[in-house]
Amino acid sequence: MSQLIPGKLLTTAMAILPHDHIEEALKLALTLDIPFWPQLPHVGYYEDMYVQAAEHFPGIVLMPEQNSIRFDTPKFYDELPEMLDHWEELAYFDISPTYSVVYHRFLEMDLSSYPAIRGQLEGPVSFGMKILDENDKPLIFNDQVRGMLMDFMARRAQAQLTHLKTRHPGAFMFIDEPGLQFVFSSMSGYTDRMAAEDMDRFFSQIDRPRGIHLCGNPDWQFLLNRDLDILSMDIYTNAEIFRCYGKDIKRFLDRGGVLAWGVVPTGFEAFDQESQDHLIAVLEGVWQTLAEAGISLEQILAQSLLGPATCCLINPDREKTVAKAYSWVKALSRQLREKYALT
Template sequence: MLLGQALTTAMGILPHTNLEDAQKLALSLDIPFWPQLPHFRFKEDMYAQFAEHFPGMSIDEANKRLSFSSQRFAQELDEYLEQGVTPEYFALDRDSSAAFNGFLSTDLSSYPMIHGQTVGPISFGLKICDEELKPMIYNDFVREILYEFLHQKITWQYNQLQRVHPNPFVWLDEPGLEMIFNSLSAYTYEVALVEYRTFLSKLPGPKGVHLCGNPDWSFLLKAKLDILSVDAFSWGHILVRYVDEVKEFLRSGGIISWGIIPTLTSELCSETADSLTDRLLQLWKFLNQQGLDDALLFDRSWLAPSRCCLINGDGTASIERSFSLLREVSKNLRTR
């Protein structure tokens, strides 16, 4: 069972352009990660970062654009299936992961766990459209290949992390889950849940998902995850209303990574470690009233920034402060 107890971590994307500073920040948490740095170069954008070798995909770095052609997909599929029997075919390109190899060369033995990350299949499939502006995920065969493609990408990454630490995991960044079950979506809850569970069951190590929005929480709480990372600062009051699902998830050993520390400058300026600790404890108080005691909540909880943030006008200063507050809130809970 995964260790909870207010361990600190974060989702992976940082606004830095200096690799050393980004890695130092990532290593300041209990569960460190290799940073994704889209401000450093476009190929570090999480969609571009994991698009290499997907049939029919083009990465236009100059114009910062990804495009997908269903016609080229059909033409390139045989080559992909032939080359895809080699694990190295799914390796992270050095040009799209500046911090990855440096992370692997760091002494990580003092940390209880480490993590990597990848874009999730639902977000990838919704974001990237074909030449008719139809999201890839609505093409049944393309979606099947996409799930398998990301399975292979994650497996390769996990194996690299496992070479340097006995307890790695690779979680999925899934902002698209907030949109997929709206009235316009052609990808139904029932089909998606079956396919997502099957996909997760194939992944090595603990299975985790992060998203910043407000999705159908029952979908994720029932998806057989080990780790659910949420923007609890914005949406925790809604998550805790899924009382039965949250109870089952935590009692079965799941971890909720509570993103209780805001990352926007405008939100950070009015918060302190004490105010954020109180904000989290108010969420826990509601769950206390539903039969979940603090001992279980503490044992099954991690803490994190609420979301990735690339838009602050102060560069990296707000993110640095968010991480500092995160460590303080964790200390508050551990000494409470």
């Protein structure tokens, strides 16, 4: 496949921000080369990524007063026919204004001057691991429901991508899958084979460009061999591990894939101890290792984005360190683009 997402060390970020005010969060997101609509759980219950993903899924029980969400199996079978009746109505699966004021505010903006824009949805594996049924069992282990969950979430991702493309032809999607790092734990009964089948089924129903974002440390070979257009990761924490997958990374890039390098920490303590020069050294050290695996620096630069390493909702200074991290991401991009003569 050809490269579908801009590279050349342009900037973007994952979606969750610690802001209490929508306009300030949007303002920050719009400072990046590839902006996104923020998910703001501090603003309200319905701005949470799991709640947003749950809209219209049969069997969901929302409990705003407890800041919780559950799944009820009998309710699922009662509500399933109604959802299936709407299956051909793509707009039905988009995020409604009730479930995100921020998303619709973003869509009202003039975004034409950006090289691309980005949306996101909580992934089906992470959703299935997080949401518990009436027996406190994660939804992902329900064999009667899991397939429908994959198809439903694909429908939701497709609806959002279609809507975003009406605002910008270069729109693409992150599927947030923090739960994928637990698939490979010996404690998980959800195997990598099951995850591969489910993820391939899921992505086969979504137009390009689309890919995965996660901040954890999964089996990188597993992810690099999925049919993705972009993989976004926390390289700040996982540099020493990720650099060991040269052959898989080369295969991913040769297919036209883009890597979003999350290099600037957003946690208060880690950020306070860092320097921009050190973060550049981290990146260039990984790139040097990949060059030794036969990947040219020119290809890496052409197929790379830069971003913060993780989301962060728990800093004592709330959004201040996160905003500083975004400014560093932009500074690193400027410095490296100048150094390597990227235009």
